[in-house]
Amino acid sequence: MQKGLRLSKVAGAMAALLMAGTAATAVAAPTHDKAVIGYLTQWEAWKGTDAGFSVKGEATHLNVDMDIYSILNFSFFGVAKDGSMHSGDLRNKSIYQPNAVQEPGPLLHPDVYSSWDFHILWGELEYIHEYPGNEPWQADALAKVKAQGFVKDGRGWxxxxxxxxGQMPIPLKKEGGAPGLIELANQKGVxxxxxxxxxxMSKHxxxxxxxxxxxxxxxxxxxxxxxLGFHGIDIDWEYPGSGGMNFTGTEADFANFEQLMEDIRERIGPDRLLTAAFKAVPAALEGFNWDRLVKSMDYFNMMTYDLNGGxxxxxxxNSPLYPYPEEEFEGLNLDTLKNWMVNVKGIPSQKINFGAAFYGRGVQxxxxxxxxxxxxxxxxVNFSVDGPSVSAVDLDNWKAFEGQPNYNYIIKQTGWEHMWDANAExxxxxxxxxxxxxxxPEAMRKKAQxxxxxxxxxxxxxxxxGDIQCKGTFVNYGTKLKQCTNLSSPxxxxxxxxxxxGNPTxxxxxxxxxxxxxxxxxAGQVISFDVSATDKEGDRLTFTVTGADVVDNGNGTATVTYKAPNTSVDLTETITVTVSDGKKNAVKSVVVNVKGEAPLPGDNNPPVLTAPATAEVKSGETVVISVxxxxxxxxxxxxxxxNGAVVTPTASGADIAFTAPEVTADTVVNLVVTVTDGKATDEATVAVTVKATEEPNPGNTWDPNKVYVGGDTVVFEGVTYKAKWWTKGEKPGTSAVWEAQGENPGPNPDPDPNPGTTWSASKVYVGGDEVTFNGEKYRAKWWTQGDEPGVPFGPWEKI
Structure with a gap:
């Protein structure tokens, strides 16, 4: 099988700069031996003062302290239905809806105006709006383009x-400009x-x-x-076995994940990094063969955050270090997870990285x-990513973050009473x-220690x-990139x-x-047994138990009390006992064999209902929901x-036909479905989004619910548009994915002596295109849209 990628051509010194990440001998910048891995997203750069930043464009690679981080994870690339990857900026925003899929798309978003992909990965850019020809006045531009390895590709490059x-303009790396993420990281040893x-983006x-x-x-x-220069691959499959947004997990996911890791390792070779993020819940991790994963992977990145929320x-x-009495579910903390991974599963501790949340979670x-x-x-609540959900999220205080404010925004807010939980720390x-x-900062110190x-x-x-604060001024690199002269990351x-x-205690x-x-x-019996512990240093010991109750006797012993479930079949239960001296823990398990009892006459087991969480239907139309x-x-x-739904029994359950009301704005209707066996019931709520019907423009062919690919044409508001790449739901005339082809004259057009050449404000033109405007002819000098011909120093020259 092919390992890595052999490049047959690297064009010039500037192309080498773009490829600088392929050199893999750099030493991580921090002087300690711990991995500090930071996720750097492609979308955070869009955020401005309403999200805690000083200016829009502050949240890029230029404002990351690379003397602290040893690894940066550029996030995210998505997986499409054919297995290919695509830019995170091209994700299907309706993927939460039933049966929605992700169509293929470019690896990097081709539009430098509506995406930060190129600006972050390649650095400061200068745009060449058409591929240079052989005219003398184009010689300098042609030399630059060729030096960086760009060739003409249809109407793009x-x-x-x-x-x-990509499409025009060519994103030429500016000589002497700000470096891209990988180039800067290579300079810093990151x-x-x-x-x-x-x-x-994990559905597929x-x-x-x-x-x-x-x-x-x-x-x-x-x-x-x-x-592109990346030093390795990080997999964020959320989640094998337990499923995620609009997909369910199966037992087969675990072995398939393990095989995928081995296939990636073979592909990238032994010297590049291979990591993955995992749900921080032991019950969701039991299905993995950890011995197998240890052999192929460098780090297990445990997402020890999002443990509680709306x-x-x-x-x-959100991210407790230790257990605490008020927790809703036992075991959702860093300490319990570490004990399970190291003491129960035997996973090498040096391969385990725990999560630090530079954000909070607010609820009402x-x-x-x-x-x-x-x-x-x-x-x-209708979330921008998750769609309709039932949640206690606090949108009154953290609306811009949908309940997940960054730390640098939290500390600027007033009126809050701040407290410390000595149990969870x-x-x-x-x-x-x-x-x-x-x-x-105190919580971060404790987690790091x-x-x-x-x-x-x-x-x-x-x-x-999430924590950056600019205490200086900004240096601008082009229109997108800004670098703070005095950056703080507390x-x-x-x-x-x-x-x-720090050193171990x-x-x-x-x-x-x-x-x-x-x-x-x-079955149903209560039993008790004693456990004991000793400590070499004589530290005070604390006992905790998962799966039973515990009473600490205060003398190095504890009494565990367990109540067996009422069951008609034999069961094997496991009680996990943990003892801590405040610095280190010891964990052991006690197996309880529960003997089942035959049910008494008249005992009843209630039915269990399975129904989708959400559905969608157009105003006045009918949707059938299978349960x-x-x-x-x-x-x-x-x-x-x-809500007047019609129920039709099926072999496995029922089809629920719900006819939506006529609405003028998108509305969520909660449809309650109930099943009964005549003695007991179970119910579920389906959040049905009723989409308002827009008044169509006669002659419009664009459908917001239809998928279009590059080359497809539509008519919208009297203008014909051609799709430049995959799109769904992006309105023509407002999104760069659509290229105006000219006005649609309708059934009785006025005769045009120069059909197809009249300038249109909504049409995209590239260098060389010719138009007529106010009786004069003009030729475009570079890419333009909406710039009137005849304006001095503009993109049009009179011919």
Missing amino acids: KHEPTGIT KVMASIGGWS FPEMAADPVKKERFLKDVDALLA WSNVTGH TTESTAYLGAPTDKRN VPYAVKGKYFLSYDD YIVDNDLGGIIVWQVH LAEEIDKVFTN PGNTAPVLTVPGAQTAD SATDKDGDALTFTAD
Whole structure:
């Protein structure tokens, strides 16, 4: 199988600069031995003062302290339905909807005006609006274009060293301008990874990993990413086995993920990095063969954040270090995960990186004054990425962030009471009914010291611009890039201080834990057993238990009490016991064999209903929603639904036909579906988005719900447009994906003596195009749209 990518041609010194990332001998900038991995997104640069930044364009690679980070993950590239990758800027924004798919698209967004891809990856640009010809006045431009490896490709261009293609203008790297991400990282000794997937672009991972043809297409784009200069690949499949946005996971995902890692490793060779992000929940990680993954991968990036949020029933911490009494679900913290990975699964600690959240999560509660553990107040919310959801997210205080404010914005807000949880060792804040979980410098110090004390690999940061603060002025590099002259990163700086100066707590050893052997219990029976521990340094010991209750006796022993479930079948349960001296932990498990009892006559198991979370229908039209249900007792099931929906039984459940009301604005209707076996019921709520019907313009052929690919033509508002690449839902005349072809004259046009040459403000022209305007003829000197001919120093010359 092919390893890496052989380049047959690298054109000139400037092309070498664009390819500088292929040199793989640099040493990471930080002086310590811990990995500090920061995710750098392509979309954060769009944000400005309303999101905590000083100016729009501040959140780019030029404002990252590369003396702190050892690896930067450029995020994200998505996976399309054929297995190919595409720019994150081209993701299908309706992917949350049932049956929605991601069509293929370019690896880098071809429009330099509506995307930051080229500006971040290649640096400061100067635009060449048409491919230079052989005229004397074009000689300098032609020399620059050829030196950087650009050749003409139809009406666009191709960069031969990387294989990247695009539309005009040519994104020429400005000589002496600001460097791109990979070039700058190489200068600083920092690695740059191509991160693939993310929450909204993982739908096609399972089918790609299971299909050899699609996987080979994926691996070809891995070659292309290496040709761009990336030092390795980071996989953000969210999530194998448990599923994600608009897809469900299966048991086969785990083995397919493991094989994909081995295939990528073979493709990229042994010297490049291969990492992946994982859900930080042990139950979601049990299906992996960790011994197999250890052999092919460099780091396991554990997303120890998003552990509580708007979906939670009570307020909790976004990224707790330790357990705390108010937590809704046991075990959702860094310490429990570390013990499971290292002590239970035997995963090498040096390959484990834990997550640091440079953002918070805000929720609203039912209480007049919020507190840790308070009930959350949920309602229907239409998120920009997730679509219609039921959530307690706080949009009153954090609307611009949809409830997830960056740290640099949080610290600028007033009116909040800030508190510290000594159990979880993280802060939180309250203001009236609102609750905010976040991390501050003290929390970062404790997490970093925990990583040092437990000999873990390092830390991952989501995301690197969440804490930056410009204390100086900005230097502009072109119209997009801005660099702060005095940058502060308070959270990242605390991590660096601990990793650079911190040492494992001297003289400390982990406590020694003793637990009994396997226990037995009848269904419904309560049993107890004692555990004990000793500590060499005589530190105070604390016992915690997962799967049972525990009473600390205060003398190095504890009593564990377990109640067996009422079950008709034999079960094997596992109780996990942890003892901590405040610095290090010991973990052991106790197996309980539960003997099942035959159900008494008349006992009933309730049915279990399965229904989609969301659906969509046009105003006044009907959508059919399929649901299913199971019943352990085999009882006959009856389905009902509210809002006038018609229920038709099927072999596995029922089809729910819901006729939408006539609406003038998009509306969410909560459709409650119920199933009963005559004794017990189960129900689910389907959030149905009713889309308002727009008044169509007679003659319009553009359909916002239809997918168009490059070359497709439509008519909209009297103008004919041609698609330049894949698009869906982007209105012609407002998006660069559509190129105006000329006015549609309608059924009775006035005669035009020069058809097709009249200038149109909505049409895109490139160098050499000729038009008539106010009776005069003009020729375009470069790419233009909306610039009237005849304006001095403009893009048009009179002919």
